[in-house]
Amino acid sequence: xxxxxLEGVTKRYGSVTAVNNANLVIEDEEFVVLVGPSGxxxxxxxxxxxxxxxxxxxxxYIGDRLVNDVxxxxxxxxxxxxxxxxxxxxxxxxxMAFGLKLRRFPKAEIDRRVREAARMLGIEDLLHRKxxxxxxGQRQRVAVGRAIVREPxxxxxxxxxxxLDAKLRVQMRAELSKLHNRLRTTTxxxxxxxxxxxxxxxxxxxMKDGFIQQVGAPxxxxxxxxxxxxxGFIGSPAMNFLNAVLKQEGDDVIVxxxxxxxxxxxxRVAKSPRIREYLNKRVIFGIRPEDIDDAQMVPEExxxxxxxxxxxxxxxxxxEVYVYLSVGEHSFIARFxxxxxxxxxxxxxxxxxxxxxxxFDAETxxxxx
Amino acid sequence: xSAHRTVGAVGSRALLHLVIVLACLVWLLPALGLxxxxxxxxxxVASTGWWTVLATPFDWTQYTLENYHHVLVQDQxxxxxxxxxxxxxxxxxxxxxxxxxxxxxxxxxRFPGRDALMLTVVGLLVVPLQTTFIPILRLYSQWGLAGTFxxxxxxxxxxxxxxxxxxxxxxxxxLPRDLFESAYIDGASPLxxxxxxxxxxSTPALASLIIFQFLxxxxxxxxxxxxxxxxxxxxxxxxxxxxxxxxxGQEWHVLTAAxxxxxxxxxxxxxxxxxxxxxxxxxGAVKG
Numbered sequence: 103x104x105x106x107x108l109e110g111v112t113k114r115y116g117s118v119t120a121v122n123n124a125n126l127v128i129e130d131e132e133f134v135v136l137v138g139p140s141g142x143x144x145x146x147x148x149x150x151x152x153x154x155x156x157x158x159x160x161x162x163y164i165g166d167r168l169v170n171d172v173x174x175x176x177x178x179x180x181x182x183x184x185x186x187x188x189x190x191x192x193x194x195x196x197x198m199a200f201g202l203k204l205r206r207f208p209k210a211e212i213d214r215r216v217r218e219a220a221r222m223l224g225i226e227d228l229l230h231r232k233x234x235x236x237x238x239g240q241r242q243r244v245a246v247g248r249a250i251v252r253e254p255x256x257x258x259x260x261x262x263x264x265x266l267d268a269k270l271r272v273q274m275r276a277e278l279s280k281l282h283n284r285l286r287t288t289t290x291x292x293x294x295x296x297x298x299x300x301x302x303x304x305x306x307x308x309m310k311d312g313f314i315q316q317v318g319a320p321x322x323x324x325x326x327x328x329x330x331x332x333x334g335f336i337g338s339p340a341m342n343f344l345n346a347v348l349k350q351e352g353d354d355v356i357v358x359x360x361x362x363x364x365x366x367x368x369x370r371v372a373k374s375p376r377i378r379e380y381l382n383k384r385v386i387f388g389i390r391p392e393d394i395d396d397a398q399m400v401p402e403e404x405x406x407x408x409x410x411x412x413x414x415x416x417x418x419x420x421x422e423v424y425v426y427l428s429v430g431e432h433s434f435i436a437r438f439x440x441x442x443x444x445x446x447x448x449x450x451x452x453x454x455x456x457x458x459x460x461x462f463d464a465e466t467x468x469x470x471x
Numbered sequence: 472x473s474a475h476r477t478v479g480a481v482g483s484r485a486l487l488h489l490v491i492v493l494a495c496l497v498w499l500l501p502a503l504g505l506x507x508x509x510x511x512x513x514x515x516v517a518s519t520g521w522w523t524v525l526a527t528p529f530d531w532t533q534y535t536l537e538n539y540h541h542v543l544v545q546d547q548x549x550x551x552x553x554x555x556x557x558x559x560x561x562x563x564x565x566x567x568x569x570x571x572x573x574x575x576x577x578x579x580x581r582f583p584g585r586d587a588l589m590l591t592v593v594g595l596l597v598v599p600l601q602t603t604f605i606p607i608l609r610l611y612s613q614w615g616l617a618g619t620f621x622x623x624x625x626x627x628x629x630x631x632x633x634x635x636x637x638x639x640x641x642x643x644x645x646l647p648r649d650l651f652e653s654a655y656i657d658g659a660s661p662l663x664x665x666x667x668x669x670x671x672x673s674t675p676a677l678a679s680l681i682i683f684q685f686l687x688x689x690x691x692x693x694x695x696x697x698x699x700x701x702x703x704x705x706x707x708x709x710x711x712x713x714x715x716x717x718x719x720g721q722e723w724h725v726l727t728a729a730x731x732x733x734x735x736x737x738x739x740x741x742x743x744x745x746x747x748x749x750x751x752x753x754x755g756a757v758k759g
Contacts, residue, residue, distance in 0.1 A: 154656075174656045179656065187649035201657030201658055204657060248653075
């Protein structure tokens, strides 16, 4: 059990900077998810914590120990790899026991730990099978088991679920969360899947092009993204972005999208005092699909704000419908209840929930707060 | 798929098989001739061709083991057989062992000059070993290694290393990187990773390399002749056999028997391990 601290960590390969001045404090017992598109530096960051990559600049602490020059085996960490990295010629038992054997644990202790981990993961029956005789989900469990038996200061997981099929992924996601609740071991988890990040992380670290974009609790990031990238990356379907100009009309601030205008309620302006600095300037207007409502399904008093959009396509998902809408040159996605009467190719009245809207500087793409 | 194309496919398959069968016959017929001749009495070999037995192949009276008795006992081929074993086994174990260590270093350890060294090793593949005979033999005479098994072992080790390192390095570097990283995190040293991971996962490559090297040393005449010479105490089968050709130039029945004694080991090695043989040749070539 330990906290992990990254201090100005930078990794350069020749002229390419894979990770740029990463500062991060991961508290003891915390489950932190590094998330971002491929090539964003999240795996490199994890591998630097593991000691598999050298650090070009900066410091990494595990516990209170500076580990910059400590080899991986002495960092007291365990790692779960994307393709499991099980030793193909050893059975499950020996795969899990390998690390303990190398550390010369007594036989009885090894046996106790392996069996306990196997029980926890429900793979007791598989202990004498070879990895190739296991299914993907079972291999994943063995890989996790191998990390657990070591009882390390921190778990490092590099896209551990991405080789599983969708259904199994959802199941293992919950199991890993459960496991963390039970073991409370500090965990750094890398994924490109924002759903995994949202559902599993105590905190999420969003990365792009080697830079940390935002660090925060899942909902905090969801509701207050720092910039256009984070806003678009977290959430599915992604947030809609429309180019707009902020204008004043009487006492009201309105978002002028060209083809239509929407009014920003006073309560929303009050939350972001800097909004008024952007009057008559170009901004990026962001609105999440669930914050666009079917006008027929909202209370009477909100319908006054309705705008008419054309329904391009509807995608029924069962409990809800993704509706692809367009107004003038703008197109956006809305999430309606499946009772909606929106039909492909027909006009439909929609209402924006402007209390939940986001505004970004058109130049810097940073949130206007 | 049209019927027309199916007929074409069957036709080309048949042609392929025909070519393969012909090629096998071309290789097998002389070997069969050798075997039959070695089992026939001297008078029969001198008077009729070996194929005459094919008329009555199951008439056991026309065969004899006399020739084998002759070469093994009278010509001391037994001693040469032992020499061949004494030469071939260390000459196989040594280079494979050294090459495995070297190949692992080339594949998975980072050290300065690694690529240049590897390039040198690969470059050595094209050096004809004949060019090394005179300088090495001079060294051996100074060091007293000429005419000894040790000298021959070292020579075979040297000649075998470049290919062995090349083959094993290709195989090792195709092993997944994650496995080694996982092992290092688990607490393994490079040496542990080599013995506990790389070697056990490379049995096909190691087996095929051992077969190659063993067969090459067993069948080698030139290197053995140069470094240990023809004295019966040290000469391997191949050297002995070639001297038999001199002394028994006309006595086919004895020569064929001696030739077959020489072939027994390679044949049994091949049939025992042919599974690895086929797999191993592909192993180094296809990076997976």
